[in-house]
Amino acid sequence: MRRTPAVLGVAAVVVTGLAPAAGAETVTTADTIHTVTLVTGDRVVVQDVGGRQTATVVPRPGSSGDFVNQRIDGDLYVMPATALPYLGSSLDRSLFDVSALIRDGITDQVPVQVTANAATANVPGVQDGKVTAESGAAFGAALAAQAGRDAKNHFADRGPLFGTVSQVRLAAPGAPQQVHPNFPMHTVRILTMNGANTPVDAALGVINTNDGRNFNAFPYSTAGEARVSVPAGDYGMVAWFPTFDSAGRVTSVRVVVQDIVVTSDQTVTIDGSKATSQITVSTPKPSNLTSESLEYFRSAQTMGSQGYGFGVGNGTAFVAPSAPAKVGGFHFNVLTHSESPAGTTTPYSYDLKIDNDGALAANQHYKVSADQVATLKESYYSDKPRQEGIARIIFLPYEVFGFGQFAPFGAPLQRTEYVLGSPDLVYSDALLASMTTGGGFTPGGFRNFAANTTTPIEWLRGPLAPGLSTPPAGTTSWLCSACRRDDTIRVTLVPVLDSNGHGLYLDPPATGTVSTSHFQLLSGGKALIDGKDVVGGEATAPAAQADYKIVYDQTRTAPWFHQSTVSHSEWTFGSAHSGAQTVPNGWLCDPITGKATDCSALPMVTASYQLKAGLDGNAPAGPDQVVVTFGHAPGGQNLPFQKADIQVSFDGGATWTPTFLADLGGGRYRAQWTNPASTTGGDVSLRVSATDVAGNSLTQSVTSAFSVPGAQS
Known part of the structure; x- marks a missing residue:
């Protein structure tokens, strides 16, 4: 894959399957698989296999939103983007700590504790202090609707959730409390702006790049300010500035990364208006972007890492060019799914992943040539016309974690799908046979494809x-x-x-x-x-x-x-x-x-x-x-x-x-x-x-x- 003018690597991979029917006693396997129901009704399938961890989101019925994943070393958080503005205030972050939910055995229903400013609070989806796989869809839909309304005012005056709820917490141990190091601590005041004197909310990631054990967290800047207490040292920071439409869908995101050195109490300003380099990808054949995901990864020099993935859908994404990281490792990946224009006689798609290694370049236009791609002749069998989804998680050579979201299409379908061919890239797909019900999760295996080759692949060809x-x-x-x-x-x-x-x-x-x-x-x-x-x-x-x-x-x-x-x-x-x-x-x-x-x-x-x-x-x-x-x-x-x-x-x-x-x-x-x-x-x-x-x-x-x-x- 070419990014003008540099050459970059690209890849793709997918997730594996759901557990058998609810209530089944699954056989213990060395390749551990867990399916976790979130409070929003979305399901997350997590698998550890062959030294890699993969997570794929099965969205709640009717969902059209995008998802965010956050990782601190081995702990994984997954949440719809609509939850971000409410984390730490109205929504307990532990509700979305997938790793802790698995450890606590909370996989098919979520116990919650609701604090409200009314004697009787009507919380969509909450039944007898729990949110189940079926009722969670109501919680997720209500949250998306509120995010859409609050976005009109840039979340300046959120008000209570659902009209009366001041907080929804996980009624279980949840994530372990972070242990602060026994060092002198300094207060860092982080101001998030959209141009001079314009405070704005932002989702943040902060890690000590000397040793992630010293500090590693995801604060949220409310009304343009967040504060963290950290020991002296080198720090890597990422700020995400999303915008939402009235339905709670992400319409754009601006990303700024910068490093700081902390020696005393200080104030740091992160300006989203500096993210002016738009991410664009051109393909050998004309194609329209249908979904885009951005993945930030920062590793500390001694131990520890932080990952932050952000789904943008078909919205626009901009980044601010950054100086090369001086301490620890830095990667920023762009994953795009694009499809042939409507009415194309023989439909096709492209799945591409681009890696910025060490720094964010000013030029974010990427170009793919025909001799760099592998051709997949995909056949999607379907005994009823239905909306299906394909998730293609992509592992670059250094990655051990992959996250997937489903791109919808109408089945039955025969389509040519193009991916970059390289022995360093590992591909594995997952099919969701019914985007309407969230049923029929079908994982694929890990595969490599060489450029200029053609591979036929069939899905759900019967008998089953x-x-x-x-x-x-x-x-x-x-x-x-x-x-x-x-x-x-x-x-x-x-x-x-x-x-x-x-x-x-x-x-x-x-x-x-x-x-x-x-x-x-x-x-x-x-x-x-x-x-x-x-x-x-x-x-x-x-x-x-x-x-x-x-x-x-x-x-x-x-x-x-x-x-x-x-x-x-x-x-x-x-x-x-x-x-x-x-x-x-x-x-x-x-x-x-x-x-x-x-x-x-x-x-x-x-x-x-x-x-x-x-x-x-x-x-x-x-x-x-x-x-x-x-x-x-x-x-x-x-x-x-x-x-x-x-x-x-x-x-x-x-x-x-x-x-x-x-x-x-x-x-x-x-x-x-x-x-x-x-x-x-x-x-x-x-x-x-x-x-x-x-x-x-x-x-x-x-x-x-x-x-x-x-x-x-």
Whole structure:
């Protein structure tokens, strides 16, 4: 990527998935995943995997706002930008401390304490002292509306929240109190201005760049002033000056960074009017900016760091040129998502990330050439027309944290998406299948793309069925999904897999949404594991060779889809004491110790589907086919298959019709049949089975795997 005149690096990466249905006992994994509901009804999915941490926001239904993330070393805060002006006054910052909420086990509802100037205060979304995943949307909408109103007066006279509320606090331990160092302290008065004699609010970040343990915080300047008490030393400061529209959306932001040396009490002025360098990006083909995020990162010389990410949507962003940082590290990244003009015959998009290393340059125009990009041919399958979203989090080589927001689009859709190609850039995407309901979170894996290459990628191509996850090529550390270590059997299913290997997680049960499942591990007529709404577990097994069966039933219905609603899967396999390691080095088979000692993969059979249905999940009446590839759990031996069978049902599984089956070799089978024509059309169910030469087998049925539309009059 070129920034006139310098050359800069660019990248992209994404997040991983939501937990299974609410109330499910998820299996502990070495790659920890947490989903946290904020008081505003937005959800944050946090994953630690492979030394990186990623966080993706699933916005509340109806949300169109942008988000801010703040990081002090390992602690993460995530909040809608509309919350910023109220932090520390009407809103307790702990409400948005995602790391502390996870530590306190506050993931699906937020206990709050409300202080009001009326005997009975009506706080939107608060029910019996809690904000739930469903009620939080009302809190978030009311907060956005108030921010829109207060922005007209530049937040000079905020008044109480929602008319009567002076403060909303987290009714839980929350974030630990910052321990102040035992040093002589100096008061720094920070004045935030928009030109001479014009005080203005600003969100701040302040870190001691000698050692972040001395001071590291995010004060807010109210009415143009903030005060901090700090020890002597070198400090890095960032000030964000946002503007909002009447709906609480960010329309612009000005960013000023500057370093100071503190030796005594002093006053520092930060002038937002100096941010006059507008950030712009030009792409090889014409494109319109739809979302932009800015990321500030400052690291101390000895220990500690501070990160501050700010979503700007399609607003404008300006920065003030800065002098090179003298103490500690400095980065300022710009992440843009732009799309082809309306009416373009073949739609496309660009996702670009630009790094300012060491200082903010005066020239903030960036230019991308065609020979620098990689081409992704993306297909988004959708059995109902709906608004979906794609989040592309980007990791530059030095980054260990990535934050993602969803860019909406109408599905089904085929689109060309351009990203910068480089071995130093890591890409991983997440799909939100329903922006309306917040359902269908589908993570992707970490990937690299070379410039001038083309890669096809398919999302939610059916049938959607339970299965086992597979580590991406080149993975050196991975938690085995179906393994035995000594005499402990451990299995973790992915609730829903698409044909491209993406794992979709079940939506939390709600009005109109059903997410339920039943998992059993059986042997010798005894249930070793028998759990509702779980995707696996651990069980102690006899050392001697024995036969085992896993039965997994699942029902999933929601307003945003109508296919692949019910599945029944049965795995049979043999297993004995594992006294040697057969999985690759680096694989984790014990989530507690992180060891792979004496670990071997279970010989579970897997199935991968390739239907001929279109992007809308429909196939015409007449001849049809599916190619099914049978294999085995990752890390295990790929045994030959001795038999297979594929059947279809046109009456919801009441009766099954055999297909003409051709063995293509290597575990691949092609089944052919004829879809009947009718005036009303209907859904077609699919049932497959295969048995390898050792007797291990899989039988799996999927109700409404695809649809045949009615005949046109």
